[in-house]
Amino acid sequence: MNTNNSGSIPFIVLVGAPNSGKTTLFNYLSGKNYKTVNYPGSTVEYHTSKISEKYNFNAMILDSPGIISLVPSSPDEQVAINSLYEHPKYGKPDLVVLTVDASQISRHLLLAKELKDAGFRIVIALTMLDILKKKNLQIDYEKLSDLLGCKVAPVNGQTGEGIYELIQILKNEMLSEPVNTNGTDGILVKDSYKKYLIKTYNDIEKIEDEVLIPVVDKKSLEKANSQLKVLNNELKNKLEAPDSYTLKIDRILLHKTWGLIIFFFIMAFTFTSIFYLAVPIMELVSQFFGLLSQGAIDLLGNGWFGNLIANGIIGGTGAVLVFIPQIFILFLILGFLEDTGYLARGAMLVDRPLSKLGLNGRSFVPMLSGFACAIPAIMAARTIRSRKERMLTIFIIPLMSCSARLPVYTLIIALLMPEDKLWLGGIALASIYLFSILSAVIVAGIVNKFSKTLIREKSHSSFILELPTYRKPKLKVILNNAYVNSKMYLIKAGTVILVLSIILWFITFFPNTNPKVDTTGLSKNQAETLINSERLENSYSAMLGHVIQPIMTPIGMDWRVGVSLISAFAAREVFVSSLALIFKVTGSDGTLQNSLLKAMRRATIEKTGKKLFTFATSLGIIIFFIFALQCISTLAISRQETGSWRIPMLQLFIYTSIAYILTFITVNGLRAFGIQ
Amino acid sequence: MKTAAELKEGEKGIINKVDFKNPCSKRILEFGFTPGKEIELVNESVFRDPITFSVRGTLIAIRKNEARSIILS
Ligand SMILES: Nc1nc2c(ncn2[C@@H]2O[C@H](COP(=O)(O)OP(=O)(O)OP(=O)(O)O)[C@@H](O)[C@H]2O)c(=O)[nH]1
Ligand SMILES: [Mg+2]
Numbered sequence: 001m002n003t004n005n006s007g008s009i010p011f012i013v014l015v016g017a018p019n020s021g022k023t024t025l026f027n028y029l030s031g032k033n034y035k036t037v038n039y040p041g042s043t044v045e046y047h048t049s050k051i052s053e054k055y056n057f058n059a060m061i062l063d064s065p066g067i068i069s070l071v072p073s074s075p076d077e078q079v080a081i082n083s084l085y086e087h088p089k090y091g092k093p094d095l096v097v098l099t100v101d102a103s104q105i106s107r108h109l110l111l112a113k114e115l116k117d118a119g120f121r122i123v124i125a126l127t128m129l130d131i132l133k134k135k136n137l138q139i140d141y142e143k144l145s146d147l148l149g150c151k152v153a154p155v156n157g158q159t160g161e162g163i164y165e166l167i168q169i170l171k172n173e174m175l176s177e178p179v180n181t182n183g184t185d186g187i188l189v190k191d192s193y194k195k196y197l198i199k200t201y202n203d204i205e206k207i208e209d210e211v212l213i214p215v216v217d218k219k220s221l222e223k224a225n226s227q228l229k230v231l232n233n234e235l236k237n238k239l240e241a242p243d244s245y246t247l248k249i250d251r252i253l254l255h256k257t258w259g260l261i262i263f264f265f266i267m268a269f270t271f272t273s274i275f276y277l278a279v280p281i282m283e284l285v286s287q288f289f290g291l292l293s294q295g296a297i298d299l300l301g302n303g304w305f306g307n308l309i310a311n312g313i314i315g316g317t318g319a320v321l322v323f324i325p326q327i328f329i330l331f332l333i334l335g336f337l338e339d340t341g342y343l344a345r346g347a348m349l350v351d352r353p354l355s356k357l358g359l360n361g362r363s364f365v366p367m368l369s370g371f372a373c374a375i376p377a378i379m380a381a382r383t384i385r386s387r388k389e390r391m392l393t394i395f396i397i398p399l400m401s402c403s404a405r406l407p408v409y410t411l412i413i414a415l416l417m418p419e420d421k422l423w424l425g426g427i428a429l430a431s432i433y434l435f436s437i438l439s440a441v442i443v444a445g446i447v448n449k450f451s452k453t454l455i456r457e458k459s460h461s462s463f464i465l466e467l468p469t470y471r472k473p474k475l476k477v478i479l480n481n482a483y484v485n486s487k488m489y490l491i492k493a494g495t496v497i498l499v500l501s502i503i504l505w506f507i508t509f510f511p512n513t514n515p516k517v518d519t520t521g522l523s524k525n526q527a528e529t530l531i532n533s534e535r536l537e538n539s540y541s542a543m544l545g546h547v548i549q550p551i552m553t554p555i556g557m558d559w560r561v562g563v564s565l566i567s568a569f570a571a572r573e574v575f576v577s578s579l580a581l582i583f584k585v586t587g588s589d590g591t592l593q594n595s596l597l598k599a600m601r602r603a604t605i606e607k608t609g610k611k612l613f614t615f616a617t618s619l620g621i622i623i624f625f626i627f628a629l630q631c632i633s634t635l636a637i638s639r640q641e642t643g644s645w646r647i648p649m650l651q652l653f654i655y656t657s658i659a660y661i662l663t664f665i666t667v668n669g670l671r672a673f674g675i676q
Numbered sequence: 677m678k679t680a681a682e683l684k685e686g687e688k689g690i691i692n693k694v695d696f697k698n699p700c701s702k703r704i705l706e707f708g709f710t711p712g713k714e715i716e717l718v719n720e721s722v723f724r725d726p727i728t729f730s731v732r733g734t735l736i737a738i739r740k741n742e743a744r745s746i747i748l749s
Contacts, residue, residue: 069706106732107708194696197705202712242718242730250719250728250735259722348737352723361726361737462700462742463726464707467735 010059010174011090012051013083015115016099017108018066019468021127024157025099026063029055029167035481037338038473039365040066040466041383044076046083048090055167059174060090061097065382070114071193075390076382084120095173096122097166102139102154103131103469105211106240109204110197112148123169124152131243131469136215144211158474243469246341250467253345263349270337271433274330274406275426281325282410286591289318293585293592302528308505311584316501318592319580320493320573323407327489330403331482334372339473343368344465351463357441358448360384361463363393367440370400371433372485374634378641388457394641395447395455398629398651399440401433403489404572408625411576412618415597436626454650492571500574504541504567504581512538532584541582555624555660556617556667558605569630616670620663628659680709680729680746683717689748690714698745700738708732709746 016022018040027034030049035042047063064080072078086092096115100108115122126139145152151169155162253262293314300306337343343365351361362384370377377397384390401409413428447454515534536542545559552562564578576596579585583599585592603612629635629652638648670676683689691713694701708731709715718735719728726737 068703071702071706073703104732104734107734110706110708194694194702194705197702198710201705201708201710240714240730240733242733242735246735247718254719254721254728256720256722256724344737348726348728349722351726351737351739460699462703462739464700464703464736464738464742465726466707467728467737 008090009050010094011062011087011092012059012095012097012170013062013064013087013093014097014099015064015067015080015084015111016125017068017101017104017111018466020066020099020101020104020108021125021155021157022066022099023063025097025125025127025155025163026061028155028160028163029061033480033484034063035484036477037335037481038341038468038471039338039343040468041076041362041365041380042338044079044379044382046079051167055164057167057171059170062087062090062093067111069110069197070118074383074385079382094121095170096120097125097170098122099125099127101128101131102126103128103135105139106204106208109148109207110200112150113200113204116149121173122150123166123173124148124150125166126152126154127157129154130156130158133215137212138215140211140213144207147207147210246467246469249470250345253342254349259349263346266337266342266346268430270333271430272426273333274326275410275429276423278326278329279422279425282322282593283591285324286322286593289314289322289592290590290595293318304509307509308502311581312502312505312509313498315580315585315592316505316577317493317498319576319585319596320407320497321490322593323410323573324486324489326406326410327403328482328486330406331372331485332478334369335478335481336473337368339471339478341468341470344467347465348463348467355461355463357444358389358392358451359396359444360386360389360393360461361465363389366393366397367400370397370402373402373404374398374400374631375637378634378637381641386459386461388451388455388459389461391455391457391642391647392444392448392451394638395647395651396440396444398631398634398638398655399436399443399627401436401626402572402631404631405625407573407576408568409622411579411593411596412622414593415600415613416615416618432622432626439626455647493573496571497574497577500567500570501577501581504563504574504578507540507544508536508581510540536582536584554668555620555663556614556671557620558612560603561612561617561621565624568625569632572625572630575625611676614676616667616676619670620667623666624659624663626659627655627662629655678748679744680715680717680748681727681740681743683748685717685720688714688716692747692749695745695747698742700742701745704738704742704745707736708734709736715746 014022014026019038023034023036023043026032026047026049027036029051031052032047032049034047043063043065045065049061051057051059051061062083064083065076067077067080070081072081084093084096098112098115100112112122112124126141129138132138141152141154151173153162153166153169155166253259293310296310296314297306300309347361347364350364354361354363363381366377366380369380374397377400378394381390381393381397384393409429409432413425417425417428451457512535515531515538541563542559545563548562548566549559552558560582564575564582567578568575579600580592580596583596583603585596585599600613604610605612635648635652638651639645642648678689680689691709691711693711694704694709698704713731716730717727718730721727725740727740727743728735728737
């Protein structure tokens with residue numbers, strides 16, 4: 001195959017079967033930190049990077065989603081194939097590095113054969129040799145290299161051993177003239193392809209017999225040699241037997257009755273621990289921001305500047321930053337689940353019920369990652385083969401309770417829970433999650449009924465998934481993943497939310513900065529409260545608020561909640577910032593969150609004098625957040641992944657209307673029963 | 677004619693052929709279910725569908741409907 005980007009730097013594409021260690025290798029080569037987990041299909045988009053400078057090799061490397069063969073079956077595989085044949089930016093690769101899981105060579109060599117037959121220049125990186133070693137087996141690299149006609153480099157994905165040697169091989173390959181392989185892309189012609197597969201697998205079995213050798217110490221080497229024939233058969237059996245621990249664990253986790261109970265238990269544990277584990281740490285962070293904000297007022301005075309710093313910046317962003325521990329724990333738990341290898345089992349368990357709703361077992365992982373953020377979740381749906389099932393999965397992902405909603409729920413739960421029954425909070429949060437899953441299931445069922453008009457796709461449904469071997473999760477990888485995601489949350493708080501907080505502060509503070517009020521006979525605190533509320537009443541935000549008041553009154557809320565709801569369309573967390581700003585929260589009541597809660601408990605609706613945050617309206621707010629599609633990035637990614645604006649616009653319209661209508665029903669329904 | 681879908685938990689069988697007419701036959705072959713290979717049904721799971729096979733040292737979960745295209749000898 002000719003290379004067509006000579007002149008520019010070498011372009012190397014990393015491909016391999018799902019879960020074979022591509023991203024792990026890519027991270028070593030590039031010094032980057034992409035997510036690696038024990039689930040086939042964790043990478044769904046390609047990433048490129050220059051090879052890290054320490055290797056002194058100027059080349060571009062591309063990580064791709066896992067593929068089983070050169071004939072793609074789903075969009076994520078198409079991404080990988082595209083970068084093999086013609087990358088939009090870098091053209092054809094000069095070299096292909098293929099990761100082959102040594103403990104599964106019998107399956108993973110298929111791709112090696114296909115790549116060779118299609119005329120690619122390949123180098124094989126053998127991974128997971130440690131796992132093979134546990135079966136007392138090893139591979140004769142030289143022989144494998146001879147039989148396949150390409151270089152073979154063992155690499156250790158856990159320690160990074162062998163990376164330098166791999167780089168050396170790549171350098172040499174780049175120097176040598178490309179051998180003229182007369183590959184034919186024609187091997188992949190539809191009809192004969194299946195016959196080609198059978199023949200190739202036969203060839204691979206012969207290779208396998210030759211390259212697999214037992215791990216033996218010197219003493220028993222002679223003995224082994226004399227018994228080679230016998231050993232060989234035994235060896236094969238050993239290799240063909242799946243990991244015995246995995247089989248044992250599966251006997252429990254996939255048990256006919258226990259399996260489902262354990263599944264629900266794992267899910268319940270995940271959602272409640274987000275609350276219980278985080279609360280004590282959140283308290284500390286909240287205290288810190290409370291002190292900071294109060295300190296700023298004391299230091300800078302209560303003028304506009306002091307107010308901007310204490311309330312606009314520290315109060316506004318602090319209100320969101322308080323939730324960092326929760327976000328961290330959420331990602332920690334999800335990462336843990338992902339890295340054990342359980343997720344593929346989860347997908348298998350729910351395939352049957354989900355298929356009744358027009359979804360697929362493969363929808364499970366995208367839906368679960370929707371609890372972190374809808375954007376990677378919608379992209380993860382690429383692993384679903386049937387287009388209809390994929391569209392439907394994308395359709396309901398915005399209903400999964402993403403981490404941006406967590407601050408809102410936690411705040412409202414804290415508002416509703418009696419001080420002495422805080423433990424109820426975890427159950428309340430888990431119920432919200434359960435409710436959002438149920439809603440998603442119901443919506444999926446309904447949309448599926450009308451799929452002819454709404455989804456407009458029909459395709460064959462199937463489910464084939466490799467169940468990876470269980471592994472002890474790698475704490476370092478999980479911590480790192482949680483750290484990266486928390487950092488993203490921090491960055492979001494430091495940019496989008498900071499800017500929005502300042503804007504919100506501005507419209508709640510101006511134009512009437514120094515309202516004239518009669519403060520005679522009032523204590524300093526009372527006078528301040530009066531001034532604050534007078535200023536807010538005449539602010540720009542109030543003017544805006546009065547325009548939307550007619551929409552808010554039916555759902556029992558006032559313009560202040562309305563302004564917060566609207567600003568939450570920029571980012572859901574801003575709802576909390578906005579309340580902190582409107583209620584002029586500083587740390588005067590110990591922690592930042594306590595001051596906010598106090599102010600919210602005191603708040604009344606001006607016209608009626610009734611309490612603003614009653615049980616009914618608080619529940620209403622939760623319902624609103626469960627359904628409303630308040631995230632512009634979600635719409636953009638949904639447009640990208642579905643190929644048109646039709647589905648994102650339907651999502652925006654349907655979900656936001658459902659949110660409003662159900663909030664209306666909740667608030668007024670509860671009131672009709674005498675619950676305020 | 678017995679298919680892989682009719683195996684019982686823990687039962688083994690040797691693949692005779694894969695029915696090319698099944699729309700998933702390509703995928704099934706690619707995953708290594710090729711004629712001559714021995715497979716074992718290792719797990720029936722909660723709803724008895726999908727079912728897990730051990731093939732070439734790996735566990736593969738597939739739906740019963742797809743397993744029907746794997747014909748045993
Ligand atoms: N024991 C062992 N584990 C490894 C090795 N290399 C990678 N892993 C682990 O294998 C799992 C999969 O690795 P990834 O790098 O995410 O695999 P991938 O090929 O990018 O997978 P997809 O993106 O899903 O196609 C992770 O849990 C890794 O930590 C290795 O050499 N030995
Ligand atoms: Mg990957």
